[in-house]
Amino acid sequence: MLLEIKDLHASINGKPILKGVNLHVNRGEIHAIMGPNGNGKSTLASVIAGKEMFKVDGGQINYKGKNLFDLNVEERACEGIFLGFQYPVEIPGVSITSFMRAAVNQQRKYKGLDPMDTFAFMKYMEEKQALVGMTDKLANRSVNEGFSGGEKKKNEIFQMAMLQPELAILDETDSGLDIDALRIVAGGVNKLANKDNAVVVITHYQRLLDYIVPDFVHVLADGKIVKTGTKELAKELEVKGYDWLKDHITDK
Amino acid sequence: MQNTKDMLQQWAASAKSRIPTGRGMFAQHISLWKELAANDFLQRKTPLSGNGLPQEFRCDIKDLDTHRVSVCNGFVAGQAGRNLLFPDKDAALGNAPCVCRLQDLSPAERERLQAFFQAEEAEPESGKIRLTADFAKPGRGADTLQFVRLNRELAPETLVVYLPAGCHLDKPLQIVNLCLGNEPLFLQPHYLMLLEKGASLSLVHCTDSHPQADILANALTEIHLQAEARLEYIQMQNVGDRCKIFHHIQANLQAGAHLNLHRMTLNGGITQNNTEINLLEPKAHAEVFGLYLQDREQKTDNQVKINHVAPQTYSRELFKGVMDDSAQAYFKGHVFVSPQAQQTEAYQSCRNLLVSPKAQAYAKPYLEIYADDVQCNHGVTVGQLDEDALFYMRCRGISAESARRLLMRAYADEILKEIGVEELRLWLTSLVKKRFSGQLQACQDCILSCTGGEC
Numbered sequence: 001m002l003l004e005i006k007d008l009h010a011s012i013n014g015k016p017i018l019k020g021v022n023l024h025v026n027r028g029e030i031h032a033i034m035g036p037n038g039n040g041k042s043t044l045a046s047v048i049a050g051k052e053m054f055k056v057d058g059g060q061i062n063y064k065g066k067n068l069f070d071l072n073v074e075e076r077a078c079e080g081i082f083l084g085f086q087y088p089v090e091i092p093g094v095s096i097t098s099f100m101r102a103a104v105n106q107q108r109k110y111k112g113l114d115p116m117d118t119f120a121f122m123k124y125m126e127e128k129q130a131l132v133g134m135t136d137k138l139a140n141r142s143v144n145e146g147f148s149g150g151e152k153k154k155n156e157i158f159q160m161a162m163l164q165p166e167l168a169i170l171d172e173t174d175s176g177l178d179i180d181a182l183r184i185v186a187g188g189v190n191k192l193a194n195k196d197n198a199v200v201v202i203t204h205y206q207r208l209l210d211y212i213v214p215d216f217v218h219v220l221a222d223g224k225i226v227k228t229g230t231k232e233l234a235k236e237l238e239v240k241g242y243d244w245l246k247d248h249i250t251d252k
Numbered sequence: 253m254q255n256t257k258d259m260l261q262q263w264a265a266s267a268k269s270r271i272p273t274g275r276g277m278f279a280q281h282i283s284l285w286k287e288l289a290a291n292d293f294l295q296r297k298t299p300l301s302g303n304g305l306p307q308e309f310r311c312d313i314k315d316l317d318t319h320r321v322s323v324c325n326g327f328v329a330g331q332a333g334r335n336l337l338f339p340d341k342d343a344a345l346g347n348a349p350c351v352c353r354l355q356d357l358s359p360a361e362r363e364r365l366q367a368f369f370q371a372e373e374a375e376p377e378s379g380k381i382r383l384t385a386d387f388a389k390p391g392r393g394a395d396t397l398q399f400v401r402l403n404r405e406l407a408p409e410t411l412v413v414y415l416p417a418g419c420h421l422d423k424p425l426q427i428v429n430l431c432l433g434n435e436p437l438f439l440q441p442h443y444l445m446l447l448e449k450g451a452s453l454s455l456v457h458c459t460d461s462h463p464q465a466d467i468l469a470n471a472l473t474e475i476h477l478q479a480e481a482r483l484e485y486i487q488m489q490n491v492g493d494r495c496k497i498f499h500h501i502q503a504n505l506q507a508g509a510h511l512n513l514h515r516m517t518l519n520g521g522i523t524q525n526n527t528e529i530n531l532l533e534p535k536a537h538a539e540v541f542g543l544y545l546q547d548r549e550q551k552t553d554n555q556v557k558i559n560h561v562a563p564q565t566y567s568r569e570l571f572k573g574v575m576d577d578s579a580q581a582y583f584k585g586h587v588f589v590s591p592q593a594q595q596t597e598a599y600q601s602c603r604n605l606l607v608s609p610k611a612q613a614y615a616k617p618y619l620e621i622y623a624d625d626v627q628c629n630h631g632v633t634v635g636q637l638d639e640d641a642l643f644y645m646r647c648r649g650i651s652a653e654s655a656r657r658l659l660m661r662a663y664a665d666e667i668l669k670e671i672g673v674e675e676l677r678l679w680l681t682s683l684v685k686k687r688f689s690g691q692l693q694a695c696q697d698c699i700l701s702c703t704g705g706e707c
Contacts, residue, residue: 049647050646050647051643072646072652073643073646073647073652074646074647074649074650074651074652077646077647077648077649078649082647083647085644085647088644089638089640089641089643089644090641091638091641091644091645091659091662092662093659093661093662093663093665093666094658094659094662098658099645099648099658100648102645102650102654102658103645103648103649103650106649106650106651106654107649110649142662159648163648163649
């Protein structure tokens, strides 16, 4: 098993957000986590990535058989966890090229590999740029600075392609995208997903799942995964809304 | 004639009453008067010669092809009487560019040169009530005048940089200023630069010491740019933590002259960069950039006074600092726009990054405008590294320390990219990179480590 989350509780400033999340992800799977706003979807992603502002109050996360909480943020990344940000951060003065170079080479160092030389790196980068249609002009600009919503999300998928994670968590990668950008981003994810890695997409809408077809759909509500199903569940949710689910749970 | 020792005693005695006494945020924390009044000041030696100084130093700047001149403890290295750009020629202010000692010029030439730098007006006496009319004059600080006088009285030699009309030097000029010595010293490096009409020059001026040197310096650079002359002047300092360097640069610009001044403080115990620019004729154009990277207990003070006294003049100031550990930075900018200086453009900005909880930065922007048709703005900020950006970078596998360094370098880049000569820009960029990664020590990457002498 790649990722195993057991009874995870987490809070921010004393306010509980996650209240007992259980989730199993195997290599080769695509999972979708859906659910209403403010119910812990992004918190779950942040806790997996290691954001310090969230306090883990209980439970376990095992990743590749290791206790994830023993690793700091950068070690988790080097172990193959990738978080695609809902709101990618602007870094004025740092070009995408130098940012990715630092990231790729530090991850290589972690794995005991030599850094890539300039020529090999540029070639590698060119290849991955093509995947999301990123121009050289954009690649030479400061990370996310002045990017449109679509460019920022493309940049996230480009970084995912560069770093080849084993577990990619994409936090609302579809938000703020028009339909063309959505196709490009989803197309990128589909090309990167394979039998050796896993993708977890966090989304509000069924729309993204027309392009990235999940093996499992989970509904996260009030800090717990309240329902798990196949892609049909997403369609049902789209028609009936989350309120239906609330009633459904209460009935149970 | 008074001997040096008597003069120093007089300066030390008068300094005691001149130490700035102000309190609070914008008090003058760094002042040469304090140093002159210090108990151990009179124990400092003033070198009598540049003896023991190699004729030339080899400076290890990769891919950087420059004309190089060295100054050691205020003395100019090189053969007496010669033009140091072309050692087979005599020093002269003729048709050829010339770098030489002031003392090596003929009396008539000396007089001609010095005439450019002597038009001084004393500040109204302090204590006297000043009228608006007094304020509306582009005065200079009374202290600055005193330190200029101190330097001129005591400077053992003066390095002259002269470019005749229309002259463009084929490659940048590099002045290597060394502070050497095993005992505490008080130094007065002095430079005079005259660029005649339409001449242009790129100049890099580095001050270095060995890491343990105990130096107090009152350095003075005086610049005169005639009409349409262009000077790019990169003043860079990388000295040990016991060095206290006060360096005043003053420049007069005639019509359409351009000055790009960079004040780079990479290392030093106490650094005061004083800058005064007089835009005397229409379309004179000055840009002043500053970068100070300080840590440990280092202190830096940048003071910039720009006097717009003619119409259609332009000035821009951009200073940025990164302060770590318990370092302290002060910035005081003062743009003066006289009633005649219509259609002036003046921009002033100072930004500071504090990367440790104990670091401090104080910035005081100031515009004094007596003309009504002008475009001016000012702004200062003091901030911290962006935590979201750090997390984002760490999420990609970049260590926290590397992420911090990357952000700091990016912050400094905004200043570095303004350097026009590419080789100089790349060289300084690499020095800044080393500075942030803790690999840059005073003495490294420059002359001293190559001569194998004192160091």
